[in-house]
Amino acid sequence: MRKPVREAPGDRVAGVSGSLLSRRALLRLGGAVGVLGAGLLGGCDLDPGSSSTPTAVPPSDPDQHIVQAARAELSGLVLRLSATAGAGSLVACHRVQLAALDGDPASTTRRGRPLTPAQTVAREHRAAERFTHWAVTCQNGDLARVLASIAAGIRMQPVLGDAS
Amino acid sequence: MSTTSSVDALQRTLAAEHAAIFVFGALGGRASELSDAPLRSALSAAYDVHLERRNQLRTMVTTAGGHPVAAEPAYRLPRPLTNADQIKAEALRIERACVTTYAALVAASAGPDRLWAVVALAATAVGERAFGGRPEPLPGLDA
Numbered sequence: 001m002r003k004p005v006r007e008a009p010g011d012r013v014a015g016v017s018g019s020l021l022s023r024r025a026l027l028r029l030g031g032a033v034g035v036l037g038a039g040l041l042g043g044c045d046l047d048p049g050s051s052s053t054p055t056a057v058p059p060s061d062p063d064q065h066i067v068q069a070a071r072a073e074l075s076g077l078v079l080r081l082s083a084t085a086g087a088g089s090l091v092a093c094h095r096v097q098l099a100a101l102d103g104d105p106a107s108t109t110r111r112g113r114p115l116t117p118a119q120t121v122a123r124e125h126r127a128a129e130r131f132t133h134w135a136v137t138c139q140n141g142d143l144a145r146v147l148a149s150i151a152a153g154i155r156m157q158p159v160l161g162d163a164s
Numbered sequence: 165m166s167t168t169s170s171v172d173a174l175q176r177t178l179a180a181e182h183a184a185i186f187v188f189g190a191l192g193g194r195a196s197e198l199s200d201a202p203l204r205s206a207l208s209a210a211y212d213v214h215l216e217r218r219n220q221l222r223t224m225v226t227t228a229g230g231h232p233v234a235a236e237p238a239y240r241l242p243r244p245l246t247n248a249d250q251i252k253a254e255a256l257r258i259e260r261a262c263v264t265t266y267a268a269l270v271a272a273s274a275g276p277d278r279l280w281a282v283v284a285l286a287a288t289a290v291g292e293r294a295f296g297g298r299p300e301p302l303p304g305l306d307a
Contacts, residue, residue: 089299094301096301096302097301100301100302100305128286132286135278135282136278136279141270141271141272141273142271144270144282145268145270145304148267148281148282148286148304149285149302149303149304150302151282152285152289152290152304153300153302153303155289155290156289156303158299161290161293
């Protein structure tokens with residue numbers, strides 16, 4: 001089910017913009033519904049005669065592994081970049097992106113080893129490529145939009161623009 | 165077989181490209197009298213990119229079983245557009261609107277069409293710098 005598209009009168013370009021729902025709401029709808037639905041199904045019994053043999057199979061979220069990998073990628077970047085001099089804006093960027101995936105805020109006390117400038121560029125490039133791949137391959141369209149936006153957001157950062 | 169929603173999203177993206185082509189053409193004309201060569205070059209490049217995407221989208225819509233939407237006779241431009249800052253601001257507004265449109269197409273499509281939208285989203289977001297755009301963590305997503 002796709003979301004409604006709001007059209008601004010008299011402006012065809014603005015009128016083709018995206019949904020009115022927040023990305024967090026979209027992710028909760030798209031990603032968490034499987035888990036939530038499984039719990040509800042497990043707790044309900046629509047057929048009293050079959051209560052001793054539950055047959056409901058919790059539906060698995062086909063994108064769960066992508067969401068987990070995406071969160072891990074961003075958390076890892078935050079960890080390493082937090083120890084890297086001059087990477088404050090990148091850390092802030094990845095924290096926002098991690099929040100968009102409903103990921104746990106990366107620890108501010110744990111610090112990884114700092115990255116060299118070349119390593120930073122390489123890690124950011126790798127992340128952008130991974131998010132692009134995940135955006136193309138995931139099944140949930142709303143998740144794909146968030147992943148594609150994250151990939152673009154990484155590519156927008158000056159550290160990559162200056163390197164290209 | 166493409167779904168109705170994916171064809172609709174392709175059509176909306178095509179409509180956005182029609183508008184972008186019109187506006188960038190007008191902005192290029194306005195900028196032709198300015199001495200800002202980088203701006204003129206950036207406008208020309210953006211015009212060419214949107215023209216190419218428009219053509220690609222027409223093919224994508226047709227392949228998906230739709231009849232490509234036509235351009236409107238004209239599109240409203242803000243006034244005034246007499247100096248480089250005003251022209252840059254309008255160019256940036258158009259590019260950002262297109263980024264949001266590409267993001268919507270990502271959500272509504274799959275396979276090659278989604279890949280096209282993902283690539284267009286990133287390229288346009290990065291290209292915003294030519295018009296004074298600043299890096300964003302999540303380009304194309306409504307807050």
